[in-house]
Amino acid sequence: MAIPTTGDMTPNPRAESSYLLKPNLSTNYPVVDRGEGPYLFDTAGRRYFDGSSGAMTANLGHGLKEIADQMAAQASTVAFTFRNQFSNVAAEELARKLCQLAPGDLDRAFFVNSGSEASEYAIRMSIHYWKERGQPNRTKILGRLTSYHGMTMGALSISGHAGRRPDYGPLLHDFASVPPAYCYRCPFGLEPDGCATECADAWETAIAAHGADNVAAVIAEPIVGAAGGVLVPPPGYFRRLREICDRHDILLIADEVITGIGRTGTWFASATEGIVPDLLLLAKGMSAGYTPMAAVLVGQRIVDVIAQGSGSVPFGHTFSANPLSASICASVIDYIEHNDVLDNVNARGAELRDGLAALSQRHACMVDVRGRGLLWGFELVRDRASRRLFDAALNAAGELVAACLDHGLVVYPAGIAPLNNAIIVAPPLIVTTEQVGELLAKLGAALRDFEAGIAAP
Numbered sequence: 001m002a003i004p005t006t007g008d009m010t011p012n013p014r015a016e017s018s019y020l021l022k023p024n025l026s027t028n029y030p031v032v033d034r035g036e037g038p039y040l041f042d043t044a045g046r047r048y049f050d051g052s053s054g055a056m057t058a059n060l061g062h063g064l065k066e067i068a069d070q071m072a073a074q075a076s077t078v079a080f081t082f083r084n085q086f087s088n089v090a091a092e093e094l095a096r097k098l099c100q101l102a103p104g105d106l107d108r109a110f111f112v113n114s115g116s117e118a119s120e121y122a123i124r125m126s127i128h129y130w131k132e133r134g135q136p137n138r139t140k141i142l143g144r145l146t147s148y149h150g151m152t153m154g155a156l157s158i159s160g161h162a163g164r165r166p167d168y169g170p171l172l173h174d175f176a177s178v179p180p181a182y183c184y185r186c187p188f189g190l191e192p193d194g195c196a197t198e199c200a201d202a203w204e205t206a207i208a209a210h211g212a213d214n215v216a217a218v219i220a221e222p223i224v225g226a227a228g229g230v231l232v233p234p235p236g237y238f239r240r241l242r243e244i245c246d247r248h249d250i251l252l253i254a255d256e257v258i259t260g261i262g263r264t265g266t267w268f269a270s271a272t273e274g275i276v277p278d279l280l281l282l283a284k285g286m287s288a289g290y291t292p293m294a295a296v297l298v299g300q301r302i303v304d305v306i307a308q309g310s311g312s313v314p315f316g317h318t319f320s321a322n323p324l325s326a327s328i329c330a331s332v333i334d335y336i337e338h339n340d341v342l343d344n345v346n347a348r349g350a351e352l353r354d355g356l357a358a359l360s361q362r363h364a365c366m367v368d369v370r371g372r373g374l375l376w377g378f379e380l381v382r383d384r385a386s387r388r389l390f391d392a393a394l395n396a397a398g399e400l401v402a403a404c405l406d407h408g409l410v411v412y413p414a415g416i417a418p419l420n421n422a423i424i425v426a427p428p429l430i431v432t433t434e435q436v437g438e439l440l441a442k443l444g445a446a447l448r449d450f451e452a453g454i455a456a457p
């Protein structure tokens, strides 16, 4: 940018607008200047109820003093050490906490900076593991059609959501081919009470199609978030997937970027079926949005193979395991433990579920309320009986999000491509009963506006 010299009175063309490049060039984003609990405030003085915790991330709400104090204390102690030169007390402590909370032999943690990097690391780690075991052909990582694992090229290759996977041509592999566990729109045309988890068996079909000897790992979210609008698999799905992986000696990667660290009422959603993945990804809620940080928890049996082989795991990034971020994440876990946050998730989650179900009774367009803990989704349909979607041109999910915003409520548009057909409601895990009521009242008002605006068939 040319800096105006003295006497140059040409007005800077951007002086009144923004230099920040934002995802949608034609949208005027509100500019936030502060947050408190589940609320955000913009520079125009408007208050927003953060009903989706941003992108299911700000799990402890905004402006938490305990976290800010820990941040300041760590920053003035030591903020950065480089992973190839030192370990550090904060990262050691965070790894210990996570591995002690995690199931089975997930006894090692590698730190990166985003969910996408966690996916990339898991891809590299899986391929590395098979090389160490003398099977270098095992390089494929299979994923599901309705899934999202990140925006970097490897993570996109294992993500199946067409709308999130623009055509980057030969840079992407076609690894996401398994039909989703999507009960409301079952890809096998079944209803939950007449199904034998065909969607889980579909993994075996895909493994056979790619050749088990070429497959390093499979990746799945215990509950699909943004790519499906909260898809809860049928009971037994992950146990079946674990069996299939064991039979073919394929690693199972659980992407708990959204579900991990309490969002669904347990520390890890994969624990719901008692399975132990070989690698487990964490991001978003691990830092509750207070710093960019992510983790890959790695099974000890993988580390043992590498220890007996080359002895070195794939690299990380410059900021991997930096003490400042690690201490913030450790304080997030402490906060959850010391304030009975998981109990709150289960109690407030039941209130939210009941309230959403009641709204669905009143609003014919709102169907299939689904979720667990404080992660809920529902779909928008033109016709309940046939489950027919609104015409894409109406941008129904976008319209409802806008109507919510008019009432000061932020919710998250999600669902199947090409256009979102679902809404995610996932407030911070510290919401009170009164705040759940406030969220539901705002959503109810927005649904009334939405129906009035979009009602004509």
Ligand code: PMP
Pocket (backbone or CB within 6 Å): 055, 113, 114, 115, 116, 117, 119, 148, 149, 150, 151, 221, 225, 226, 255, 256, 257, 258, 283, 284
């Ligand atoms: N995995 C899942 C399940 C996600 O929802 C996301 C982000 N929405 C990612 C991975 C990628 O995380 P990030 O945006 O931090 O790179």
